[in-house]
Amino acid sequence: MAKKLKIPKKRSKWRLFKLSADNTNTEILGSAHLEIFGNSKISIDGCLGVYEYNDTYIKLRIYKGSVIICGSGLNIAFFEDRLITICGKISDVEFV
Numbered sequence: 001m002a003k004k005l006k007i008p009k010k011r012s013k014w015r016l017f018k019l020s021a022d023n024t025n026t027e028i029l030g031s032a033h034l035e036i037f038g039n040s041k042i043s044i045d046g047c048l049g050v051y052e053y054n055d056t057y058i059k060l061r062i063y064k065g066s067v068i069i070c071g072s073g074l075n076i077a078f079f080e081d082r083l084i085t086i087c088g089k090i091s092d093v094e095f096v
Contacts, residue, residue: 032062
């Protein structure tokens with residue numbers, strides 16, 4: 001009598017992207033996502049808070065460290081949930 005082969009269940013490739021109400025993609029990946037638009041705008045998804053803030057220097061708390069944005073005329077245009085958008089003339093972005 002022939003043995004039945006056990007075929008493993010296929011793992012859903014979409015399981016990684018499942019989100020619950022209190023879980024975001026950045027929490028799953030354990031990092032922040034940055035989008036830089038020229039030298040005038042930066043959006044960071046995964047910002048946990050603001051350490052320091054003035055018109056030439058902004059230090060943000062992100063997963064596993066912080067990010068420092070330097071420039072002139074910097075202001076926080078949008079900050080909701082864990083998404084922050086900073087506008088102004090950006091000259092330097094540093095991870096600490």
